[in-house]
Amino acid sequence: MVYLILCFFLGFFNSSLLSLSLPLPLTHLCHPEQSSALLQFKSNLFCSTPNPAQICDVPNFLKTDSWDEGTDCCKWEGVVCDNKKGNVISLDLSCSGLSGYLQSNSSLFSLQNLRWLNLAGNDFGNSEIPPEFGKLRSLTYLNLSDTELTGLVPPEISFLSEPISLDLSQNHPFLFRNHDFNMLVHNLTKLEIMVLDDMNLSVVLPYSFHNFTVSLKHLSLSDCDLQGNFPTQVFHLLYLRNIILRHNPNLIGYLPETNWSSPLRLLDVSWTSFSKGLPDSIGNLKHLKTLNLDSCVFVGSIPSALGNLTKLTLLDISSKCSKGKFLIDVFPSSAFNLTSLNFMDFSSNFLRGTLPNNISGLSYLRKLQLYANLLSGRVPGWLFILPPLYLHSNKLNGPIDPIQEPNLVLLNLPFLDLSFNNLSGNIKSCMLVKLRNLSLLDLSHNNLLSLTSCNYGANSTLPMIIEFHFSSCNMQRFPSFLNASKYLQLLDLSNNQIHRSITKWEAEGWENLTTLNLFMNFLISVEKIPGKHLYFLELSSNSLRGPLPTPPQNLSFLLISNNELVGEIPSKICNLSFLSVLDLSKNKLGGTIPDCFGTFGNKLSMILRTLNLNGNQLEGSISQSLKICFNLEVLDLGNNNINDTFPYWLDTLTNLEVLVLRSNRFHGGIQKFNRTFSFRNLQMIDLSRNEFTGHIPPELFENLKSMKDIQVDESGPEYIGGDYYQDSAIITMKGSDFKLERILTSFTVIDFSSNHFKGSIPKEVGELNSLIVLNFSHNRLAGNIPPSLGKMTALESLDLSSNKLQGKIPVQLTVLTNLGALNLSHNNLEG
Ligand SMILES: *[C@@H]1O[C@H](CO)[C@@H](O)[C@H](O)[C@H]1NC(C)=O
Numbered sequence: 001m002v003y004l005i006l007c008f009f010l011g012f013f014n015s016s017l018l019s020l021s022l023p024l025p026l027t028h029l030c031h032p033e034q035s036s037a038l039l040q041f042k043s044n045l046f047c048s049t050p051n052p053a054q055i056c057d058v059p060n061f062l063k064t065d066s067w068d069e070g071t072d073c074c075k076w077e078g079v080v081c082d083n084k085k086g087n088v089i090s091l092d093l094s095c096s097g098l099s100g101y102l103q104s105n106s107s108l109f110s111l112q113n114l115r116w117l118n119l120a121g122n123d124f125g126n127s128e129i130p131p132e133f134g135k136l137r138s139l140t141y142l143n144l145s146d147t148e149l150t151g152l153v154p155p156e157i158s159f160l161s162e163p164i165s166l167d168l169s170q171n172h173p174f175l176f177r178n179h180d181f182n183m184l185v186h187n188l189t190k191l192e193i194m195v196l197d198d199m200n201l202s203v204v205l206p207y208s209f210h211n212f213t214v215s216l217k218h219l220s221l222s223d224c225d226l227q228g229n230f231p232t233q234v235f236h237l238l239y240l241r242n243i244i245l246r247h248n249p250n251l252i253g254y255l256p257e258t259n260w261s262s263p264l265r266l267l268d269v270s271w272t273s274f275s276k277g278l279p280d281s282i283g284n285l286k287h288l289k290t291l292n293l294d295s296c297v298f299v300g301s302i303p304s305a306l307g308n309l310t311k312l313t314l315l316d317i318s319s320k321c322s323k324g325k326f327l328i329d330v331f332p333s334s335a336f337n338l339t340s341l342n343f344m345d346f347s348s349n350f351l352r353g354t355l356p357n358n359i360s361g362l363s364y365l366r367k368l369q370l371y372a373n374l375l376s377g378r379v380p381g382w383l384f385i386l387p388p389l390y391l392h393s394n395k396l397n398g399p400i401d402p403i404q405e406p407n408l409v410l411l412n413l414p415f416l417d418l419s420f421n422n423l424s425g426n427i428k429s430c431m432l433v434k435l436r437n438l439s440l441l442d443l444s445h446n447n448l449l450s451l452t453s454c455n456y457g458a459n460s461t462l463p464m465i466i467e468f469h470f471s472s473c474n475m476q477r478f479p480s481f482l483n484a485s486k487y488l489q490l491l492d493l494s495n496n497q498i499h500r501s502i503t504k505w506e507a508e509g510w511e512n513l514t515t516l517n518l519f520m521n522f523l524i525s526v527e528k529i530p531g532k533h534l535y536f537l538e539l540s541s542n543s544l545r546g547p548l549p550t551p552p553q554n555l556s557f558l559l560i561s562n563n564e565l566v567g568e569i570p571s572k573i574c575n576l577s578f579l580s581v582l583d584l585s586k587n588k589l590g591g592t593i594p595d596c597f598g599t600f601g602n603k604l605s606m607i608l609r610t611l612n613l614n615g616n617q618l619e620g621s622i623s624q625s626l627k628i629c630f631n632l633e634v635l636d637l638g639n640n641n642i643n644d645t646f647p648y649w650l651d652t653l654t655n656l657e658v659l660v661l662r663s664n665r666f667h668g669g670i671q672k673f674n675r676t677f678s679f680r681n682l683q684m685i686d687l688s689r690n691e692f693t694g695h696i697p698p699e700l701f702e703n704l705k706s707m708k709d710i711q712v713d714e715s716g717p718e719y720i721g722g723d724y725y726q727d728s729a730i731i732t733m734k735g736s737d738f739k740l741e742r743i744l745t746s747f748t749v750i751d752f753s754s755n756h757f758k759g760s761i762p763k764e765v766g767e768l769n770s771l772i773v774l775n776f777s778h779n780r781l782a783g784n785i786p787p788s789l790g791k792m793t794a795l796e797s798l799d800l801s802s803n804k805l806q807g808k809i810p811v812q813l814t815v816l817t818n819l820g821a822l823n824l825s826h827n828n829l830e831g
């Protein structure tokens, strides 16, 4: 898309550029003072910058190399003189690898006859833009794009009343004051092209755009941090061809109902706060080639007049990241008559209706995105001829006939994503043969769909496939037909009904598999885990029996929770040098935790991030070798039979965020916190249901920095873990246990319930103003409830029940407005 837009306006500029710089026969020699001004300008700069600037799509061309004293400067590279008087009138030094400062006393500003000046794509080392530009009164073209100039644009720039084209884009941070901008708009009455992309116009009031000259043809203000209301009048400007306001999230505006500038070719208001609807009058823009409304907050329907825009090559009406949606009853099927379209995106709207059975246009389409809508009906055959296809998350139903259709030749479709629909019917593996170039097939989450292997032709099925997603599709058998697929890297068959085992034979040939997800099936055994490149193996929630299967060497993620594994955890697990997440929770594993995790020189100790052994039958003490696993973030040993004292030594693990020891036989005191900053990143500590005794030490709460003053990140929720795996945990909150499938990085818990703690509740706990769950219930805590608890403003669940607390309930607790559950029962409290 970017490419398209670029091509488009490059072409446009070239034509206006040509008209200004046609080579003319030279009859005069260069004036000596101008020649020496140029040489002086050159001598103040270096011309050696090896890397071209961002905007230069060609390597630097060191034009000033040809500038030799004593030769006619009118013949120098980049210099053009006036035919009659021999004055230098044009200087094009764009992308010439110049670097150095551009100063007020630069001899450049003595070239009073300059009409055309292009210094774009050089590096003026963050100098401020000299006000002397204002002296070049004859300039009609000024291009300072991507020149590493900085600071304020000087007001003198509006003395240049002649410019037809002004480009100050890609200089950062480069600011315009409102008043200076107003003057500029007011004085530059001949302006046709204005490009200020990536400048900071946050203090410029868009209201001043009212005064743009009628001659304006091209206005590009993307990424300018514009604020406020964009005046609709700009769209009425008689000659306006291109308007680009992309990525100004605080720019409010709407598209005009009438009086559009009829030559309009490019309209891009994507990632702005343009709202209301798309008017019918859009259909009048016969020349429109690009219409980009992505992620605006538009509502309403899409006019069928869209079908009149026959020149359109890019149409993006998606709402990928915004609250506003186009609501519509029927899909604008007129869009399918747009014969010139290259790119069409209607994704993430609420489009209803069915797709037409036949279409006449779209022969140039390169990308079609209709995902995340409410489209229903069958998947029409023509879709399979257009590459690639993103139709996931709709309500499409019925069988996918085109795959089965014997007469349809399916050629080059590279991606087919029909996941999260209501598709049904049986797909026979041999039917997929037609999808010869398919590299991604995603049919996941189609409840009524099934896939069966044909008995022949196994070696020719999906030869180019890289990713095969068939999650939640009622699949009964392992798709062994895929083992002839040489390039297969990702196989997701999670949440199906694959029974019994995966045999050696079935798993053969997958040398290149990196990700295998068989979560939630009915597997009893896995004879062979395929793939020496495998780094993600998910076998959780099956019925695997016996000892832990031998995992391949290069695994990073080994997830086999919720099975029926028995025996000890073999110490050869420590030979997995790349293991970052090991989740063997909810099995029947016994014995002790192997003491090899933290062997010095063992790569695993540097990499292990999550160790989850919750819900087994592990005994003995915790291996102290864990204390050199410096990257450990999650240690969950809950629900075992571990008999040990509190592992203080874990305080060397400064990255530890979650520590769960619940329901074991931990005993002894926890009061020995004599180091500051230990456990400073801990956000969940669960010691409940053990046999801990003694006082709860105040020092602990002083250390828990990560439960104080948390700034909630505005950019959206963040979870512990990464893209591939997010940690889960079971917590007790508001009186009952529940499972956190993922743990928000801002979620904080202290659970010391059901132990034998005595003494009073340390007042220091009140400093934990970001703590959300606090449970000290079922202990022997006595004394008063400290009033400081009233400072725990984030608290949502507080349980101090079944202790020996006494005295008045502090009134301070009444200010805890987030508190959804408070249990103080079974104490000796008053009030
Ligand atoms: C321009 O001014 C700077 C100081 O601001 C000085 O160092 C430099 O020599 C001057 N250059 C010319 C060409 O006069």
Ligand SMILES: *[C@@H]1O[C@H](CO)[C@@H](O)[C@H](O)[C@H]1NC(C)=O
Pocket: 010, 013, 055, 056, 094, 095, 118, 120, 121, 143, 144, 145, 165, 166, 167, 193, 195
């Ligand atoms: C400014 O110069 C750069 C580099 O030559 C070019 O890409 C850009 O299109 C020019 N801008 C205008 C408005 O001509």
Ligand SMILES: *[C@@H]1O[C@H](CO)[C@@H](O)[C@H](O)[C@H]1NC(C)=O
Pocket: 158, 159, 160, 161, 183, 187
């Ligand atoms: C506008 O340009 C004229 C010269 O054409 C100049 O005299 C005047 O000062 C400029 N006005 C502003 C506000 O810059």
Ligand SMILES: *[C@@H]1O[C@H](CO)[C@@H](O)[C@H](O)[C@H]1NC(C)=O
Pocket: 173, 175, 200, 201, 202, 225
């Ligand atoms: C633009 O400049 C203003 C004022 O200097 C500043 O507050 C703002 O953060 C800047 N915007 C961007 C996107 O840098």
Ligand SMILES: *[C@@H]1O[C@H](CO)[C@@H](O)[C@H](O)[C@H]1NC(C)=O
Pocket: 182, 186, 207, 208, 209, 210, 211
């Ligand atoms: C437009 O320019 C006129 C002066 O010609 C000025 O009075 C007016 O305030 C300007 N309008 C805006 C919106 O800046």
Ligand SMILES: *[C@@H]1O[C@H](CO)[C@@H](O)[C@H](O)[C@H]1NC(C)=O
Pocket: 236, 258, 259
């Ligand atoms: C549109 O143009 C017509 C004729 O020039 C004019 O009467 C009308 O007021 C304009 N409408 C808007 C909304 O500017």
Ligand SMILES: *[C@@H]1O[C@H](CO)[C@@H](O)[C@H](O)[C@H]1NC(C)=O
Pocket: 280, 281, 282, 283, 284, 305, 308
């Ligand atoms: C679109 O084209 C049709 C037929 O050419 C015409 O009847 C209709 O008025 C046009 N709509 C718009 C909004 O231009």
Ligand SMILES: *[C@@H]1O[C@H](CO)[C@@H](O)[C@H](O)[C@H]1NC(C)=O
Pocket: 307, 333, 334, 335, 337, 360
């Ligand atoms: C598309 O064009 C065909 C003929 O060119 C016409 O019959 C059909 O009605 C048009 N469809 C839409 C939705 O405009």
Ligand SMILES: *[C@@H]1O[C@H](CO)[C@@H](O)[C@H](O)[C@H]1NC(C)=O
Pocket: 456, 457, 458, 459, 460
């Ligand atoms: C399988 O591949 C071999 C070698 O490429 C070929 O000879 C054979 O015909 C293929 N079998 C089928 C059933 O396509």
Ligand SMILES: *[C@@H]1O[C@H](CO)[C@@H](O)[C@H](O)[C@H]1NC(C)=O
Pocket: 485, 486, 487, 509, 510, 511, 512
């Ligand atoms: C793995 O992929 C490479 C190409 O990336 C291919 O040459 C090789 O045959 C593949 N291995 C298997 C067993 O398919």
Ligand SMILES: *[C@@H]1O[C@H](CO)[C@@H](O)[C@H](O)[C@H]1NC(C)=O
Pocket: 643, 644, 665
């Ligand atoms: C825990 O281990 C100690 C020895 O380290 C032993 O004396 C004690 O009986 C064990 N407790 C339980 C409940 O097994």
Ligand SMILES: *[C@@H]1O[C@H](CO)[C@@H](O)[C@H](O)[C@H]1NC(C)=O
Pocket: 672, 674, 675
């Ligand atoms: C206090 O810390 C030091 C070193 O950090 C340790 O050697 C000592 O045993 C600790 N004291 C107690 C009582 O735990």
